[in-house]
Amino acid sequence: MATTTLPVEVEKKIHEQEALITGAEAIAIACKLANVDVVTAYPIRPYDTVMQYISQLVADGEMDCEYIVAEGEHSQFEIVKHASICGARVFCGSSGVGWMYAMEALTVSPALRVPMVCMVGNRALDDPGAFGVEHNDALAVRDLGWLLTWVDNAQEALDTALIAYRVAEDRRMLVPLAISCDGAFLTHSQALVRIPAAEQVKQFLPRYDRGDLLLHPDNVISVAPQANEDWVMEIRRQNYAVTERACSVIREVYADFGRTFGRKYGNPFFEEYLTEDAEVVLLGMGTLSTRVRVAVRKLREQGKKVGFVRLRWFRPFAGPEIAKCLERFKAVGVIDRDFSFGSPNLSGVVATEVRSAMYTGASTRPPVLGFICGLGGREVTVHDVEKMTDIVFEAAKGVTQPLTQWIGLRG
Amino acid sequence: MCHATHDLKAGKENIMSTTFVDEKPTQNLEAFKGVKKVPHEEYYTSGHRTCQACESAQIMKLMAKAAGPRTIVLGATGCMYVANTSYYSTPWGVPWMHTQLGSAGSGALGVAAALRVQMRKGAMKDEPINVIAFCGDGGGADMGLNAISATLTHPDYNLLILMYDNESYANTDIQISGTSPYGANTSFSTPGKVKRIMHHRWKKNVAPLMIAGHPTCKYVGTISTSYPLQAMNNIRKALSIGGPTFIHCLNPCPKGWDFDPVLSFELGELAVNTGIWPLYEVENGNLHLYGKTKDIANGRFKRLPVRDYLLKQGRFAHFVEDDIEYFQSKIDEMWTKWLVPGVIPLQKEVEADDPPAR
Ligand SMILES: Cc1ncc(C[n+]2csc(CCOP(=O)(O)OP(=O)(O)O)c2C)c(N)n1
Ligand code: SF4
Numbered sequence A: 001m002a003t004t005t006l007p008v009e010v011e012k013k014i015h016e017q018e019a020l021i022t023g024a025e026a027i028a029i030a031c032k033l034a035n036v037d038v039v040t041a042y043p044i045r046p047y048d049t050v051m052q053y054i055s056q057l058v059a060d061g062e063m064d065c066e067y068i069v070a071e072g073e074h075s076q077f078e079i080v081k082h083a084s085i086c087g088a089r090v091f092c093g094s095s096g097v098g099w100m101y102a103m104e105a106l107t108v109s110p111a112l113r114v115p116m117v118c119m120v121g122n123r124a125l126d127d128p129g130a131f132g133v134e135h136n137d138a139l140a141v142r143d144l145g146w147l148l149t150w151v152d153n154a155q156e157a158l159d160t161a162l163i164a165y166r167v168a169e170d171r172r173m174l175v176p177l178a179i180s181c182d183g184a185f186l187t188h189s190q191a192l193v194r195i196p197a198a199e200q201v202k203q204f205l206p207r208y209d210r211g212d213l214l215l216h217p218d219n220v221i222s223v224a225p226q227a228n229e230d231w232v233m234e235i236r237r238q239n240y241a242v243t244e245r246a247c248s249v250i251r252e253v254y255a256d257f258g259r260t261f262g263r264k265y266g267n268p269f270f271e272e273y274l275t276e277d278a279e280v281v282l283l284g285m286g287t288l289s290t291r292v293r294v295a296v297r298k299l300r301e302q303g304k305k306v307g308f309v310r311l312r313w314f315r316p317f318a319g320p321e322i323a324k325c326l327e328r329f330k331a332v333g334v335i336d337r338d339f340s341f342g343s344p345n346l347s348g349v350v351a352t353e354v355r356s357a358m359y360t361g362a363s364t365r366p367p368v369l370g371f372i373c374g375l376g377g378r379e380v381t382v383h384d385v386e387k388m389t390d391i392v393f394e395a396a397k398g399v400t401q402p403l404t405q406w407i408g409l410r411g
Numbered sequence B: 001m002c003h004a005t006h007d008l009k010a011g012k013e014n015i016m017s018t019t020f021v022d023e024k025p026t027q028n029l030e031a032f033k034g035v036k037k038v039p040h041e042e043y044y045t046s047g048h049r050t051c052q053a054c055e056s057a058q059i060m061k062l063m064a065k066a067a068g069p070r071t072i073v074l075g076a077t078g079c080m081y082v083a084n085t086s087y088y089s090t091p092w093g094v095p096w097m098h099t100q101l102g103s104a105g106s107g108a109l110g111v112a113a114a115l116r117v118q119m120r121k122g123a124m125k126d127e128p129i130n131v132i133a134f135c136g137d138g139g140g141a142d143m144g145l146n147a148i149s150a151t152l153t154h155p156d157y158n159l160l161i162l163m164y165d166n167e168s169y170a171n172t173d174i175q176i177s178g179t180s181p182y183g184a185n186t187s188f189s190t191p192g193k194v195k196r197i198m199h200h201r202w203k204k205n206v207a208p209l210m211i212a213g214h215p216t217c218k219y220v221g222t223i224s225t226s227y228p229l230q231a232m233n234n235i236r237k238a239l240s241i242g243g244p245t246f247i248h249c250l251n252p253c254p255k256g257w258d259f260d261p262v263l264s265f266e267l268g269e270l271a272v273n274t275g276i277w278p279l280y281e282v283e284n285g286n287l288h289l290y291g292k293t294k295d296i297a298n299g300r301f302k303r304l305p306v307r308d309y310l311l312k313q314g315r316f317a318h319f320v321e322d323d324i325e326y327f328q329s330k331i332d333e334m335w336t337k338w339l340v341p342g343v344i345p346l347q348k349e350v351e352a353d354d355p356p357a358r
């Protein structure tokens, strides 16, 4: 959990403000503070409230940017992609099938080394049409070189957006980054958020500098010529090298964030809740953490030693650290708000990744159970969490459990 | 332009902003006054590997020369990317970037927006920089049409979209596109035992689509590489007039059209002289026909028969007399029935379209 207390002297110095805002508004404010140059919008719920806020900031003269409403998501992402290569700091975003409509632009951006920062308001993919949260939209780019993070409250959304620009635009990185916010639960829910002062953000976030990769008449380069079998492998290897560096850059930026703003996130990659003495843990991403925490407290009153791990960064996936964390427990239950039909053990995406990380990185390998839960915006209830915990405890006792179970399903 | 709104509640005129469109100056490129005045500097040079006598490559060279060094070029996927810009042997002497097949419109918009905002914020030297995105007919008239259309509605970004038209998806081995001529034999429309004509759609009339659909766009025109000086000067005009502009260029393609490379230039001329490819520009809403097209319209030049053009190309080798006649009748219609001859396909009275049996 983010600590929201600042040393008094720091607070005095920086004139931080506090406001009751939604997750989407928090990201819009972060864009203003980051002095973003080009923003592109296209309507799709639930991400698009961020664009309503930005449009208002522009109309009110609070934010100076090119604000372009595109004719579809493909153009929306292509516009910022090109703007970024010409040196502009950019922002855009989407949800569900909108994100998929932009897929070509999303695919080419990592190799083009475009540090676009996007918000995904996670939404179920059509069909059937549904507005509620599911993580398959953002996860669709997981193999392509994007950085992917899931946040769980409005404060974290604002802070992560600032961190995102520092990480993505770092010369060692230069890759696109998506901040996932659960549709409705975060995009549209208000919370008290501390808004840092502009001068402070300026100090934390230098101007984006593309250096010798800038497309400009003073720097005559040809970007992305046809390479074929001669060079493609070497070019792919460069993106691989980015992922090798990603964890250390992220760690560095979080440390600097803590120093600048006084809000410290501890381990950037995942957050542990009551795990110290836990026998079993649940692991998941995004806003389901609120319910899980409530359930964990309740279960502990009943003497069940359960904890929770909330994964913050999915790409990079901090495999060794996650394995080291999870090897301490007798059993692990992974809650996936997504599906990966036909995957090994038919589990969700996160469970499959966790198992893979454990296979190589853990000295003992407790059972890792996969739960598919909360699809299409269905609530993950306290009762669901209790049920999952009971199953994980059974596994901890050595009673074999199915590796994938759907929780909260009718019938 | 003064933008005043009437504030009803306050009951007074309330000036909210002074302009609708925030115009940025362009480089104001004057026309080259004759071939001898054209500069020697090339910004599209050796290094490409397009076919011999490729007219699409020719327009790249003319376009870069016309625009000069303070230019950014985006190139959509197609022959002019794949055959043109290989890793380690780029022919581009101006900054160039590959853009996706359907992204000429959105790419140009992104570049223009980035330049504009950074110049405004003092992050980049304030100067007019030409932004050109080129695409082929597949990229522009088919896949990227919506993005180009959207971009042409943005009056405050200075940019040019140049669509080179070799009348097929050439790079992927010559398939029909929305601009392939009626009846053409391509690898997706080869004549067979039962069907002689597999491609029975008429070529999209792209420039007028842009003209009619985007009333604030200040310049739309057609050009041909067989008239290089005029082509360069029209490109300079499109880059100078301000706002987003569009040019459609016809480019004979020896491989796709199946002709001897020695005929490239001549086929470009024949396309104009038969009335198949009209040359015109629409500048601030005013239509000027130019070159031989103007003479055709004025009755000073009699259109050559389309047969002269069609039979020089292998892609029409399967045509029988009926096909040639049909083709001719459709071109005659352009010049005799259309409200704006050669340009706008609205007719006073609708006549039955009667193609020959396939
Ligand atoms: C999204 C997408 N679909 C298909 C292709 C395959 N493709 C590559 S080049 C090309 C031909 C493009 O034709 P055109 O725009 O007319 O340019 P030309 O090759 O004729 O110069 C196609 C279809 C692609 N690159 N991207
Ligand atoms: S196929 Fe046609 S357009 Fe492509 S390089 Fe050859 S001549 Fe030029």
Ligand SMILES: [Mg+2]
Pocket: B078, B136, B137, B138, B164, B165, B166, B167, B168, B169, B170, B171, B177
């Ligand atoms: Mg083509």
